[in-house]
Amino acid sequence: MRTETPVAVKLADYSPYPFEIEQVDLAFDLDPDATKVSATLKISRKPGGGTAALVLDGEALDLKSIHLDGRLLGPEDYALTEKALTLPDVPDAFELKTIVEISPAKNTALSGLYISGGRFCTQCESVGFRRITFYPDRPDVMSRFFVTLTADKAACPIMLSNGTPGDVQDAGNGRHTITWDDPHKKPSYLFALCAGDYDVYRDTFTTMSGREIALAVHVDKGDAPRAAWAMDSLKRSMKWDEDTYGREYDLGVFNIVAVRDFNFGAMENKGLNVFNSAYVLADEDSATDADFEAIESIVGHEYFHNWTGNRITCRDWFQLCLKEGLTVFRDQNFSADMRSRPVQRIKDVIRLRGRQFAEDAGPLAHPVRPDTYGSIDNLYTATVYEKGAEVIGMLRRIIGPEAYRKGMDLYFERHDGQAVTIEDFYACFADVTGRDFTQFRRWYSQAGTPQVTVAESWNADAGELTIQLSQSTPPTPGQKDKLPVPIPLELALLDGTGGTDAWTVVLDQPEMTLTRKATGARPLLSVNRDFSAPIRVERDLTRDQRIALVVAETDPFNQWDGVQTLVTEEILKLSEGSQAQPDDQLVDAVASAVRKAAGDPAFAALLTRLPEVGELFLERSPAEPVALHSARKRLQAALSRALSDTITTTLAAPSPTPYEPSAEQAGIRALRAAFITLLGASGAPDAGDTLLALYNAAPNMTERLAAMRALTALGTCQARDTALADFEQRWKHNAIVMDKWFAVQAGQGTAATVAELAAHPDFDLKNPNRVRSVAGVFASANLAAFHAPDGSGYKAVEDIILKADAANPALAARLLTAFEQWRRLEPKARAAAEATLKRLQNAKLSENSADIVSRALG
Ligand code: PHE
Ligand code: ZN
Numbered sequence: 001m002r003t004e005t006p007v008a009v010k011l012a013d014y015s016p017y018p019f020e021i022e023q024v025d026l027a028f029d030l031d032p033d034a035t036k037v038s039a040t041l042k043i044s045r046k047p048g049g050g051t052a053a054l055v056l057d058g059e060a061l062d063l064k065s066i067h068l069d070g071r072l073l074g075p076e077d078y079a080l081t082e083k084a085l086t087l088p089d090v091p092d093a094f095e096l097k098t099i100v101e102i103s104p105a106k107n108t109a110l111s112g113l114y115i116s117g118g119r120f121c122t123q124c125e126s127v128g129f130r131r132i133t134f135y136p137d138r139p140d141v142m143s144r145f146f147v148t149l150t151a152d153k154a155a156c157p158i159m160l161s162n163g164t165p166g167d168v169q170d171a172g173n174g175r176h177t178i179t180w181d182d183p184h185k186k187p188s189y190l191f192a193l194c195a196g197d198y199d200v201y202r203d204t205f206t207t208m209s210g211r212e213i214a215l216a217v218h219v220d221k222g223d224a225p226r227a228a229w230a231m232d233s234l235k236r237s238m239k240w241d242e243d244t245y246g247r248e249y250d251l252g253v254f255n256i257v258a259v260r261d262f263n264f265g266a267m268e269n270k271g272l273n274v275f276n277s278a279y280v281l282a283d284e285d286s287a288t289d290a291d292f293e294a295i296e297s298i299v300g301h302e303y304f305h306n307w308t309g310n311r312i313t314c315r316d317w318f319q320l321c322l323k324e325g326l327t328v329f330r331d332q333n334f335s336a337d338m339r340s341r342p343v344q345r346i347k348d349v350i351r352l353r354g355r356q357f358a359e360d361a362g363p364l365a366h367p368v369r370p371d372t373y374g375s376i377d378n379l380y381t382a383t384v385y386e387k388g389a390e391v392i393g394m395l396r397r398i399i400g401p402e403a404y405r406k407g408m409d410l411y412f413e414r415h416d417g418q419a420v421t422i423e424d425f426y427a428c429f430a431d432v433t434g435r436d437f438t439q440f441r442r443w444y445s446q447a448g449t450p451q452v453t454v455a456e457s458w459n460a461d462a463g464e465l466t467i468q469l470s471q472s473t474p475p476t477p478g479q480k481d482k483l484p485v486p487i488p489l490e491l492a493l494l495d496g497t498g499g500t501d502a503w504t505v506v507l508d509q510p511e512m513t514l515t516r517k518a519t520g521a522r523p524l525l526s527v528n529r530d531f532s533a534p535i536r537v538e539r540d541l542t543r544d545q546r547i548a549l550v551v552a553e554t555d556p557f558n559q560w561d562g563v564q565t566l567v568t569e570e571i572l573k574l575s576e577g578s579q580a581q582p583d584d585q586l587v588d589a590v591a592s593a594v595r596k597a598a599g600d601p602a603f604a605a606l607l608t609r610l611p612e613v614g615e616l617f618l619e620r621s622p623a624e625p626v627a628l629h630s631a632r633k634r635l636q637a638a639l640s641r642a643l644s645d646t647i648t649t650t651l652a653a654p655s656p657t658p659y660e661p662s663a664e665q666a667g668i669r670a671l672r673a674a675f676i677t678l679l680g681a682s683g684a685p686d687a688g689d690t691l692l693a694l695y696n697a698a699p700n701m702t703e704r705l706a707a708m709r710a711l712t713a714l715g716t717c718q719a720r721d722t723a724l725a726d727f728e729q730r731w732k733h734n735a736i737v738m739d740k741w742f743a744v745q746a747g748q749g750t751a752a753t754v755a756e757l758a759a760h761p762d763f764d765l766k767n768p769n770r771v772r773s774v775a776g777v778f779a780s781a782n783l784a785a786f787h788a789p790d791g792s793g794y795k796a797v798e799d800i801i802l803k804a805d806a807a808n809p810a811l812a813a814r815l816l817t818a819f820e821q822w823r824r825l826e827p828k829a830r831a832a833a834e835a836t837l838k839r840l841q842n843a844k845l846s847e848n849s850a851d852i853v854s855r856a857l858g
Contacts, residue, residue, distance in 0.1 A: 377810045484507075487507040
């Protein structure tokens with residue numbers, strides 16, 4: 001049996017909802033097996049709304065009754081399908097009351113109302129609210145929500161929803177009731193409720209106008225101390241949004257709830273942010289610096305949505321980047337302000353290139369604002385988020401920080417309380433700058449990563465450098481021909497002694513020629529400094545020229561990127577022969593860059609990083625992941641040997657104490673962890689013993705995990721087994737830490753490792769974090785094994801996906817995106833991947849998964 005791929009929704013088909021929902025009263029009688037939901041909607045026809053029927057979305061709801069203005073309706077008064085409830089004939093203003101029954105315990109899709117860790121929680125974005133009650137479940141219908149929750153006192157001492165709580169009342173039969181009133185109009189996707197028994201970590205924040213906000217982070221019993229960092233991050237986020245954007249929090253309470261089973265990172269429900277518990281809980285023993293950093297950034301992200309997403313929301317889901325790209329841009333700047341700006345920029349670019357560039361180069365490529373989609377869950381992509389953020393960054397670069405802030409102020413003022421579009425957003429910037437953003441908006445409608453080619457020639461007599469720039473964007477599915485986009489390029493002439501003549505041009509034509517005067521000898525040209533645009537830069541330079549450029553470079557991003565380019569070229573060359581050895585001069589250049597950066601250990605750590613196979617992949621067609629992986633290992637070994645003295649001295653010094661999650665300390669640990677990784681790659685016969693000693697002595701999770709990962713990379717050996725067994729013994733009661741244990745093995749092993757991990761008693765198909773730590777990590781971070789020419793990697797992942805899909809389509813569909821690069825592969829893996837996708841196409845898959853499979857094959 002074959003599942004039909006979903007019917008495409010088109011941006012061009014948008015039409016406003018013909019009714020206004022003035023108020024919603026929701027009453028929940030919470031019970032894991034049968035929760036009763038009564039919804040009373042105050043509805044009026046919009047002026048000029050004609051005679052349209054009232055259509056409400058609703059899925060998997062057991063309808064008990066409908067009353068219209070108090071009159072019980074019969075089946076002859078409405079039409080009910082699997083997806084909607086239609087009332088053909090309604091007055092201009094009326095009250096509609098529906099009662100439905102739903103089963104949270106049976107909800108494994110984690111969309112709508114479900115149970116996680118024995119507690120009730122909801123996830124409504126994008127279309128989960130329709131699994132709770134009948135409603136126009138679209139973001140442009142904004143309403144006042146009034147919520148009543150009734151539940152068992154013992155099971156649910158705490159009952160939360162959006163807005164402001166009322167008093168708790170006894171409801172008889174061991175039950176109690178609370179009301180929540182949200183004064184801000186909101187779309188249904190921002191509704192949330194959570195109920196259960198939690199430990200609560202509390203604090204307060206005083207806003208810029210002097211209002212005191214009650215803050216609370218709700219976690220599993222016993223976990224409260226591990227919520228301190230999330231709380232600290234929340235308070236810093238609130239302050240940052242006041243300082244940076246002039247935005248104040250707008251309710252008296254702000255709640256965070258940590259949930260074990262969650263499809264994404266977190267969710268910005270009004271006044272009640274729900275988090276994947278992996279992004280709330282952290283302490284010195286159990287969390288790495290990367291975990292602390294991720295928590296800070298996600299807490300910030302969800303909090304910043306209060307203004308960019310909640311107060312002003314999206315007219316329709318095509319505009320998703322309006323809230324996501326902008327909010328990612330905001331959280332990236334928050335992190336940069338909390339830590340090191342250049343280091344943050346490098347990390348953001350690593351993420352963009354690793355995920356978004358790959359997406360843009362394959363069959364799933366789509367514009368930042370697509371004009372059609374099959375399944376809305378599949379629109380939460382790196383392109384919408386990461387490229388969406390880059391576009392905001394380019395806007396800010398082009399108009400400057402002051403105009404950017406003015407435009408944002410106008411946006412908040414003009415559109416507060418509305419559901420708007422990208423056009424509305426840019427109209428604000430057009431109004432404050434007098435500029436026309438028509439061409440700029442091509443960044444939203446054109447998919448694919450633009451490539452900029454740079455050529456230069458030096459006129460010694462005139463002391464002038466001529467720079468020729470040209471741009472082109474490769475074809476992507478459904479978009480063969482591309483138009484030029486405005487590309488802000490930060491350029492500089494470097495004199496080699498630190499002298500920097502920097503300026504910005506906007507390359508908005510297919511080609512452009514610039515000349516720039518220089519005093520003295522021929523300068524070196526630095527291009528796309530700070531990664532000023534999300535493009536690929538093509539330059540015809542020799543290795544010596546590239547090394548000279550790295551040495552002369554004054555922009556930290558480009559210094560790092562110059563090294564990345566050098567090592568990328570070297571790995572690609574090495575991958576052509578299985579025995580080829582790295583070039584000494586290149587290895588020495590990288591090693592000396594690392595040593596020179598010792599004063600900024602976080603930066604030095606990034607310099608030791610070699611591009612992942614997933615990035616190298618994009619440089620080759622056909623790509624041979626196994627050869628790329630082996631070449632990468634050879635270069636890593638050579639780098640390890642070249643740095644061996646530095647590594648030994650660095651690791652002989654003690655790790656900073658007492659432990660703090662600060663950027664300074666994290667930087668020191670990042671370099672120590674990078675050196676532990678390199679040490680493992682050295683090929684030295686005693687590497688296993690050295691790493692096991694480092695594992696045992698590690699005073700924090702960052703270094704302990706680095707040692708365990710390096711040991712795992714050695715392959716089967718006693719030292720590895722000892723470390724893995726010890727780690728499991730120590731952490732078997734902490735699911736978040738155990739995810740790392742699963743991920744480290746999936747990230748290094750073979751298909752057999754995946755099968756073994758999937759058979760482990762603690763592997764849980766219903767827990768997305770656990771499934772991702774095995775199948776997701778294997779398919780996205782262990783490409784040599786995933787793309788094994790015999791197809792074994794695909795089979796291992798296919799088995800998990802098929803089982804996961806039956807329970808949780810959003811999770812399975814996300815795992816399937818790992819197949820997106822299949823057409824680029826060498827012939828054997830390519831044939832195996834195609835056969836797998838065809839098998840999947842004929843399996844009975846969910847709509848979400850069928851959408852990915854059909855586009856991947858497309
Ligand atoms: N809106 C969430 C965020 O980016 C992501 C999300 C989407 C979470 C859909 C759950 C479901 O912050
Ligand atoms: Zn978001």
